Amino acid sequence: MRRKGLKIRVGWITLVVLVVIIKVISANSEWVERYFTYGLYPVITTVLRFLLGWIPFSIGDILYILVIIGAVYKVIRLIKLIRRKQFSKQYAYRFIGKAVFLILLVYVIFYGSWGLNYSRQGIASQLQLSEQEYSTSDLDTLVGLLSNRLNGQAQLLKPAMRDSFKSKQNLFFNASLLYKIAGTKYPFLSYKGYSVKPSLFSYLGNYMGFQGYYNPFTGEAQVNTTVPASVAPFVASHEIAHQLGYAKESEANFVGFLACRLHPSVHFKYSVYFDMYHYAVRELAFADSLKAKSYDSTLHPRAKKDIADYIEFYKKYRNPIEPYIDRMYSYFLKANNQPKGRRSYNEVVTWLIAYYKKYGKEVI
Structure with missing residues (x-):
């Protein structure tokens, strides 16, 4: 005893x-x-x-x-x-x-x-970026850049390109490949031995409001494979960013952007610009809703349809429990150096603006 x-x-x-x-x-x-x-x-x-x-x-x-x-x-x-x-x-x-x-x-x-x-010090230190307050004009410039990129990729995107990534393994392999490509430009993004898998809770995740997550106990990146095709590639790249040690959601989003825009696949490029446009135009809507609507009206029909499908997809899964799960997750993020809670994902806008201001608009 x-x-x-x-x-x-x-x-x-x-x-x-x-x-x-x-x-x-x-x-x-x-x-x-x-x-x-x-x-x-x-x-x-x-x-x-x-x-x-x-x-x-x-x-x-x-x-x-x-x-x-x-x-x-x-x-x-x-x-x-x-x-x-x-x-x-x-x-x-x-x-x-x-x-x-x-x-x-x-x-x-x-x-x-x-x-x-x-x-950690994170992406700010690695790219010498300054996390500063941005103006509505800065945000307007960013949304304009992203809408142009999104429309350009939408024009190139063919149904067959998306169909080629219906295979989960093909999607995950290409998501890991994009970090090997990105690693040649950004050495801190080099990636070896991928471990990206479909979540066993994918359908449940739609009711709980998650598209993917990283398991720190096993080192696996889980992707909700039931999400619309427009966002699936970026979700996979976001979770790999967590594997690389970018724990904050805004940084994982930004790292996913850095990697995806270098991928040779139009589907991956379209996915990242679809997501980044969504975050940026949402922030613009808080400051100038009419301006945000005017950008939405100029989108390529492919992007408009994908936005409508995305909204319809999540409408099907709305339930009374999700807001409570959302609130709990916000508390978790706030407890881990992300004071804006769920809106921390949107803070990728800060990094995108700082990035184009330092390195030029062409980097977007």
Whole structure:
């Protein structure tokens, strides 16, 4: 019994020390960038991708399913104990202690394997970009550039091009290939050993409002493969950006943009401009709704149809639970250096404006 008690105390002390270390490191973005993002993290993610990337289904999703089953079992057992009046104070203390220990363990694994990237210097440091407030005029310029690019790609896009990416494996392989291409221009985007997979929760994801997610426990990028074809390539590239250590949603969006625009496929280029236009015109609508509508009216018929299909797709899945899930996710983002919550995705507009202001409009 003494040996067991000693192990428990050592376990608690170790976890608490690791939590403190993570908090101290996360307070210094330079340390995170140097010692974690380009130190420990590449080793962790590369090993995970090579170990699990070859498996055709998501190990991470199966892990989540097992956790959910375990949690449901524990809750049912707890309810039975309460009904039988067997829920003593001693049991309650043990239950709370185990729950806190588990939360600390998940915290350490999550931030120690990936989450510290929320505190890195990121793309601003790598491209010498300044994250500044932008004017309505800056936004207008960006939307004009994106609408021109989107219309240009829409003109080139043929149905056969989209059909060639109906194969999930072809889509995922090309998404990983685009980072190999991007890595020749931006060395910090080099990518080895891809691990991109269809989510086992794809249909459920439509009701919950997600298009993809990264599993930091297994290093897998999951894509909701039921989303419209107009956004699927960009979703895959966004999730790979998370694999590369860009944890913040605005940065993952921007990195996805940098990579997708270099891909030889018209479908991939169209997808990135479709998404970026959506983010930018939405921001413009807050400042000048008439101007935003005028841009929408000048879009290529292909883009107009895709926007209508996209809206119709998500209308089918609206439900009373989604806003609560949305709110919880916003709290999670705010707790991880993204104060705008869900609107953090839209902050890619800040990076796009800073990028064209520094390197010229042709980079858009």
